[in-house]
Amino acid sequence: MCFVKLEVLHSKLECTCHGDIFVMIKKIIGALVFFFVPHPFNVVLRRLLGQKVEAGAKIHIFSFILTNNIFVGKGASIAPFCILQADEIKIGDYAQIAPFVIIRAQLLKGACFHMGKHSRIFPFCWIEPGEGVYIGDQVGIGAYTLIFTHGAWSDFLHNGPVEQGPVTIEDHVWLPWRVFVMPGVTIGRRSIIGANSTVTTSIPAHTLAVGSPAKIVKSEINTELHSDEFKKRVGIIFLEYEKYCSRLNSKPPNVTSDNVNFYRSHCGESPSEKAVMNIDMSNYTYRITGSFDPSAFLTFLVTYGIRLERIQ
Numbered sequence: 001m002c003f004v005k006l007e008v009l010h011s012k013l014e015c016t017c018h019g020d021i022f023v024m025i026k027k028i029i030g031a032l033v034f035f036f037v038p039h040p041f042n043v044v045l046r047r048l049l050g051q052k053v054e055a056g057a058k059i060h061i062f063s064f065i066l067t068n069n070i071f072v073g074k075g076a077s078i079a080p081f082c083i084l085q086a087d088e089i090k091i092g093d094y095a096q097i098a099p100f101v102i103i104r105a106q107l108l109k110g111a112c113f114h115m116g117k118h119s120r121i122f123p124f125c126w127i128e129p130g131e132g133v134y135i136g137d138q139v140g141i142g143a144y145t146l147i148f149t150h151g152a153w154s155d156f157l158h159n160g161p162v163e164q165g166p167v168t169i170e171d172h173v174w175l176p177w178r179v180f181v182m183p184g185v186t187i188g189r190r191s192i193i194g195a196n197s198t199v200t201t202s203i204p205a206h207t208l209a210v211g212s213p214a215k216i217v218k219s220e221i222n223t224e225l226h227s228d229e230f231k232k233r234v235g236i237i238f239l240e241y242e243k244y245c246s247r248l249n250s251k252p253p254n255v256t257s258d259n260v261n262f263y264r265s266h267c268g269e270s271p272s273e274k275a276v277m278n279i280d281m282s283n284y285t286y287r288i289t290g291s292f293d294p295s296a297f298l299t300f301l302v303t304y305g306i307r308l309e310r311i312q
Contacts, residue, residue: 024107031066034059046070054093065089068107073117084113086129092117092137094309099123105130105149115139116171118284118307131183132166138284138307139169142177142195149183170205172222180212190222227267234262237304244300252296260297285311 034042038061043053053059054074062080073093078084082097085104088111091097095115100123105111113129115121116137124144127133131149135141149167154160165184169175173187176195181187186202193199194210203209208218225233238257245252261275264282271278276292279285286308288294298308 027066027068027107031064035062035064037061066107086113087111088113090114092119094118094307096120098143101125101127103127103129103133118309121145122177129167131164134166134168136169136171136173136189138172140174141169142175142179144178145175145181146179147181151183192221224267230262230264237262237301241297241300245296248296253293255294255297259292279308281306285309287311 034045037045039058042059042061043057046053046059052071054072054076056075057072058077059065059072060078060080063078063082064084065078065082066085067087067089069088071090072078073091073095075094076091077096078091079097079099079101081099083102083104084097085107087105087107087109089103090113092115094117096119097103097115098121101121102125103113104126105113105128108130110132111130112132112134113127114133115135116139118137119135119139119141121127121141122143122145125141125146127147128149133147133149141147147167150164152160152162152164156162163183167181167183168186169181170187170189170191172190174192175181175187176193178196179193180198182198182200184202185199187193187199188203188205188207190206191203192208193203193214194208196212197210197214198212199209200213203214203216204219206219206221206223207216208221209216211217234257238255238260241255255277259275260277260279261272262279262281263269263271265280266282271280271287276288276290277294277297278287284307286294288310301308
């Protein structure tokens with residue numbers, strides 16, 4: 001009787017394994033088909049198949065994406081020659097993944113890769129999201145950065161170390177080139193990690209950490225500016241923009257403190273009625289009135305770490 005039950009159980013497990021293999025083969029074939037489909041047809045086809053890809057998103061040819069659940073926000077971009085493999089992939093509005101980025105884990109529950117709005121991953125990064133990698137808004141991850149949620153090689157039963165845990169990188173964090181982030185680490189909002197550093201423990205918000213292992217060398221960075229200092233820096237931006245315009249071949253619209261207004265709504269500051277462009281630095285958004293073209297100014301602001309989203 002027990003033998004019969006074992007045989008039945010074995011048959012069920014065998015069928016389940018065969019079914020899982022068949023499903024995986026279908027997913028791989030689908031990913032390979034998309035691999036050769038250029039933009040914009042790639043996005044159109046994904047939408048027809050029920051995938052959540054928002055307006056203005058770009059998924060370029062020669063990007064390999066294998067997942068059970070994907071969301072790509074408006075204006076987001078996945079460059080050619082990327083590999084994205086995880087159970088769940090979410091890429092926020094206007095986020096960018098550069099060429100030659102590998103984000104790869106088994107398609108297990110919890111193997112999540114989430115990337116917030118206006119964040120960017122530069123070329124040649126390797127991210128392993130097996131336990132979950134969560135990247136906030138406005139995060140910059142420099143080239144050749146490595147992020148792992150699981151680390152093991154030596155035999156655990158011979159006292160070998162094993163580390164595992166999700167990695168969280170909060171809003172406005174900057175990782176310059178060649179940063180190594182270990183499993184279970186959280187990097188607090190608006191922190192900066194020095195190039196070539198190894199982050200082995202969590203880093204608090206508003207700190208600068210450098211070295212291998214990374215140690216805090218400065219606190220209270222990237223904090224809220226006093227109103228006078230805020231206005232002073234806005235003035236510097238306008239002065240430098242004039243120099244920038246002199247280097248352009250075509251003359252962009254005139255941008256001064258008379259027609260462009262920076263303010264912070266969370267500090268009680270208000271938009272200007274006379275300005276044609278109001279920029280709210282509380283939430284990195286801007287509004288336009290009239291037929292003003294801000295494209296050159298928006299490009300320039302990125303060189304000052306300011307990435308904005310238009311709202312109506």
